[in-house]
Amino acid sequence: MSSATKLRDLLESPGIIIIPGVYDCLGAKLVEKLGFNVVATSGFGIAASTLGLPDYGFLTATEMLYSVGRIARSISIPLIADMDTGYGNVLNVIRTVQDAVQLGLAGIILEDQEWPKKCGHFEGKRVIPMKEHVGKIQAAVQARGDSSLVIIARTDARAPLGLEEAMRRGRAYVEAGADVLFVEAPQSVEELQTIASNFGDVPLVANIVEGGKTPSLSAAELEKLGFKIVFFPLTTLLAVAKVMTACLSQLKEQGTTANLHELVSFRDFQELMGVPKYLQLEQQFGVGSEGE
Known part of the structure; x- marks a missing residue:
C-alpha cells in the first residue's frame, strides 16, 4: 500500500489525526518511533535548519524537494510536505506535483500566497x-x-482579506478538487467554529503554532469542533532550539558535559539510527573480516 493510500485511509477513519512538523530525518524517525501515524515537513523548520533563514520564500523548489525526499525515504509512515505555493504558475505546480509523486510523498500543501x-x-x-x-x-x-x-x-486570505473571503476561497478550492482544506491562521475559537460549521463535507486542517495567531486548542477540542487534522509545525523546532541553547550555555560556562542530563544515551541513539542492523549486514557479507 502506498503512503498516499495509507493517508487516505486515515482520513476516512474516525478520530482526529495529530501531525507533528519536522525538518529533518532524525525528527521524522522520532515521530515514527513514538507512534504517530503521519508526519509533516515544516517549511519554516527546513529554511531555519538548512539555510539559517526565516520562512520568507528563500527555499527553492529544488532545495525543498531534496529535503522532503530524504525525509520520506527515512520512514515508513506517510509524509505530508509543505510545498509552499508550488513555486510558480500552473506549469511549475505540475512539475512540483510530479516530483512529489516520484518521491513517494503522501500529500502536499499548496497555498494561495504571492511569491515570495x-x-x-x-x-x-x-x-x-x-x-x-x-x-x-x-x-x-x-x-x-x-x-x-x-x-x-x-x-x-484571512489576514489580508478577512474570514469571509478565506471561506469563499476555501469552497472554490474544494470544488476545484482539493481533498483537504486548510484555512490558515484563524484568530479565535469563534473563527475556528465558523470554519468548521461551513465545511462539514471536507476534511479540515487546524494549524497550531505556539505563540501564533490561532488559539492553542488541544486535538480533542479541535475534533469536537469538526477538524480532522491538527498540525503542530514548529513544536519540535522550538523545543530543539531551547534544549540546544541550554546545553551549549552549560558547556560554555562549565567546559564540560558531565552534568548534562538532557542527552539521549549514545546506545539509544545508535538503536534509533539502526546501527545494530548495519553491523549485522557487515558481518553477513564479510565486511571487515580478515582475508584468507
Whole structure:
C-alpha cells in the first residue's frame, strides 16, 4: 500500500489525526518511533535548519524537494510536505506535483500566497487571485494521475482579506478538487467554529503554532469542533532550539558535559539510527573480516 493510500485511509477513519512538523530525518524517525501515524515537513523548520533563514520564500523548489525526499525515504509512515505555493504558475505546480509523486510523498500543501511567501502567522502576507489558485489546484489534481497523492489546499486570505473571503476561497478550492482544506491562521475559537460549521463535507486542517495567531486548542477540542487534522509545525523546532541553547550555555560556562542530563544515551541513539542492523549486514557479507 502506498503512503498516499495509507493517508487516505486515515482520513476516512474516525478520530482526529495529530501531525507533528519536522525538518529533518532524525525528527521524522522520532515521530515514527513514538507512534504517530503521519508526519509533516515544516517549511519554516527546513529554511531555519538548512539555510539559517526565516520562512520568507528563500527555499527553492529544488532545495525543498531534496529535503522532503530524504525525509520520506527515512520512514515508513506517510509524509505530508509543505510545498509552499508550488513555486510558480500552473506549469511549475505540475512539475512540483510530479516530483512529489516520484518521491513517494503522501500529500502536499499548496497555498494561495504571492511569491515570495511568508510563514502563515507572520504579518504582511498577500494572496494571489482566487481564480489563479483554483487553476493551480486543478493542475495539481491532474498532475498526480492515479497516484492517490492527497492535495491540501491552503488559503492565507484571512489576514489580508478577512474570514469571509478565506471561506469563499476555501469552497472554490474544494470544488476545484482539493481533498483537504486548510484555512490558515484563524484568530479565535469563534473563527475556528465558523470554519468548521461551513465545511462539514471536507476534511479540515487546524494549524497550531505556539505563540501564533490561532488559539492553542488541544486535538480533542479541535475534533469536537469538526477538524480532522491538527498540525503542530514548529513544536519540535522550538523545543530543539531551547534544549540546544541550554546545553551549549552549560558547556560554555562549565567546559564540560558531565552534568548534562538532557542527552539521549549514545546506545539509544545508535538503536534509533539502526546501527545494530548495519553491523549485522557487515558481518553477513564479510565486511571487515580478515582475508584468507
